[in-house]
Amino acid sequence: MSRRSQLLLGVLLLLIIGGLGAYLLSRAVPYQETLEHGPAPEALANPYLAAELFLRKQGIAVQRADSLALLPTLPSAGQTLLLLGDRQQMTPLQAERLLAWAAKGGHLLFVAERLWDEGDGKSGDLLLDRLGIQQYASDDLDAADTEASDADEVAPQNAPEQANRHPELTQLYLENEQAPAYFGFDTDFHLYDAKDRAHAWANSGAATHLLELYHGDGLISVLSDAWLWQNDKIAKYDNAWLLWYLSQDSAVTLLYRAERDGLASLLLRHFPKALIALLLLTLFGLWHVGMRQGPLQLPASLSRRQLQEHLRGSADFLLRHGGPHSLLHGLQQDIQRRARRRHPGFERLAVAEQWQILKRLSGLPANTISQAMRPLPKQRLGAADFTRQVARLQTLRNAL
Numbered sequence: 001m002s003r004r005s006q007l008l009l010g011v012l013l014l015l016i017i018g019g020l021g022a023y024l025l026s027r028a029v030p031y032q033e034t035l036e037h038g039p040a041p042e043a044l045a046n047p048y049l050a051a052e053l054f055l056r057k058q059g060i061a062v063q064r065a066d067s068l069a070l071l072p073t074l075p076s077a078g079q080t081l082l083l084l085g086d087r088q089q090m091t092p093l094q095a096e097r098l099l100a101w102a103a104k105g106g107h108l109l110f111v112a113e114r115l116w117d118e119g120d121g122k123s124g125d126l127l128l129d130r131l132g133i134q135q136y137a138s139d140d141l142d143a144a145d146t147e148a149s150d151a152d153e154v155a156p157q158n159a160p161e162q163a164n165r166h167p168e169l170t171q172l173y174l175e176n177e178q179a180p181a182y183f184g185f186d187t188d189f190h191l192y193d194a195k196d197r198a199h200a201w202a203n204s205g206a207a208t209h210l211l212e213l214y215h216g217d218g219l220i221s222v223l224s225d226a227w228l229w230q231n232d233k234i235a236k237y238d239n240a241w242l243l244w245y246l247s248q249d250s251a252v253t254l255l256y257r258a259e260r261d262g263l264a265s266l267l268l269r270h271f272p273k274a275l276i277a278l279l280l281l282t283l284f285g286l287w288h289v290g291m292r293q294g295p296l297q298l299p300a301s302l303s304r305r306q307l308q309e310h311l312r313g314s315a316d317f318l319l320r321h322g323g324p325h326s327l328l329h330g331l332q333q334d335i336q337r338r339a340r341r342r343h344p345g346f347e348r349l350a351v352a353e354q355w356q357i358l359k360r361l362s363g364l365p366a367n368t369i370s371q372a373m374r375p376l377p378k379q380r381l382g383a384a385d386f387t388r389q390v391a392r393l394q395t396l397r398n399a400l
Contacts, residue, residue, distance in 0.1 A: 033069040043231050048084060052229040052254060054240050061251040068094055068255070076092035076106035076218060080247045083110035087127070095126035103216025109246060111226045112191060128240040131213070133222055138188050138207045156313045167205025169237060181238040181245075185209035189224040221246055324386045325376050331393040332373060362399035372396045 043049050055062045068090075074081070081101070087110070102108040114125040116134035123129055168187060171180035183202065190207035202210035209224040228239040267275060316325055335358070340346045343357050355369045362369070372392040381389070 039231070046256075047230045048256070051229045051240075051243055052232050054234065054243065055247060055252055058244055060244075060247060063251075063253050063254055065255045068098070070253070071097055071101060074101070074106075074253060076104035078105075078250050079252045080107040080109065080252045082247070082252060082257060083108065083255050084229075087113055087125075090124055090126055095130065098127065099130060099215065099220075100219040100220060102220055105217040107219045107221070107247075107250060108215075109221040109223070111223050112189070116192075128222070129137055131215075131220065131222070132193070132197065133211060134192045134194050135224065136190045136192060138190050141190060141206070170202050170204045170209045172202040172210070172242070181241060182236050183209075183239055183242050184228045184233060185223075186225045186227060191222060191224055322380050328376055328386075328389055328393065331390065331397065335373070335393065335397050335400065339399065342400065358396065358400075362396055364396060364399055369394060369396065 046052070046133040052062050052064065067143040081098075083098070098108060108173070110127055112125060112128055112133065114135065116123045116126070116136055123135065125135075128135065166182055168186040169182040170187075171182060173180045185202075185204065187204045187207055187209075191201075191209065191211050193201075193213070195210055197213040198211040199214065200210075200212040201208050207224070211222045213220055213222075227233060228236075229243055234240050234243070315327070318330075336354075338349065339354070339358060339361065342361055346354060346357060349357065351373075355366065355373060358364075358369050358373065360368050372389070373396075
């Protein structure tokens with residue numbers, strides 16, 4: 001193919017590719033697609049991260065705490081402490097310190113954790129019991145109590161008389177406002193001010209979910225739950241506005257847990273696989289240390305047994321089952337048999353005469369004969385006495 005033909009072919013290919021590209025561009029339609037990656041790790045680790053960011057956006061100074069260890073250094077005046085974490089491990093001393101901190105001018109906000117027990121006359125919630133506030137399940141309220149609560153609390157004097165269009169939501173009326181603010185509290189719980197100390201409250205159609213009362217020079221706010229301020233609910237209704245309203249004109253400290261987790265619980269939560277590996281390694285080490293070192297000793301072959309070994313085994317057997325007296329008695333009988341062979345009628349003689357015959361036949365002293373042939377004592381012989389008695393009898397037997 002000539003150079004001119006190659007050039008024409010190249011130009012033709014370029015024209016085809018260009019035309020195809022122009023056609024595809026004319027048919028393409030641009031669009032946008034949003035990919036949801038889910039909550040960020042920070043939001044998963046902190047359920048109140050959105051509330052914290054919202055307060056900072058409103059110009060409120062916010063700090064985060066994990067325990068009540070900061071309480072001695074936390075100023076009371078101009079400070080709001082949001083106690084949103086679990087308080088099951090709180091001690092009576094810590095509860096007293098919290099109330100004393102609020103009495104000096106601080107604003108303490110906490111969540112009621114336990115229901116009132118009529119039988120015990122308390123709920124077990126240290127803060128609720130000290131303030132005289134009782135929490136009930138809304139389903140357990142009597143109709144009469146509900147009507148009284150509606151008459152006394154749901155419609156305060158400064159609230160306009162109008163129908164409740166959202167009974168499932170909690171309402172808060174403010175002065176000079178015609179419409180209430182609405183919040184998404186859990187309606188399964190009801191707060192009751194047994195000492196009639198509350199000066200402000202917020203109610204749903206059948207229950208009270210927010211109480212405010214003065215305590216010394218400070219203020220205490222009690223909530224039936226704080227779920228409305230979690231990341232997935234704070235943007236609903238007026239939930240975020242309530243958080244700002246309760247913490248306005250003060251610095252805020254968010255306390256997620258009243259006590260730090262112990263070392264064991266932290267390790268179990270963050271390093272379960274490492275703990276399992278450590279446990280298995282420990283068990284393997286104990287098994288290795290307790291394992292027998294070297295091969296098992298096999299029993300000796302019967303073909304290599306000698307007469308001395310059989311005799312020693314027989315003697316050990318007799319000693320274990322008959323005791324030392326049976327062995328000594330056997331030696332004495334053997335001596336008497338030898339004496340009968342050398343002196344006929346030996347068995348019919350008296351004991352003293354037998355000892356005289358043994359003295360004459362063996363050539364041993366009378367003292368040795370008497371010690372060897374005297375009757376054995378009933379008590380168990382010691383090892384040294386048994387050895388000496390065997391030596392005397394063997395000496396006498398060998399001499400016959």
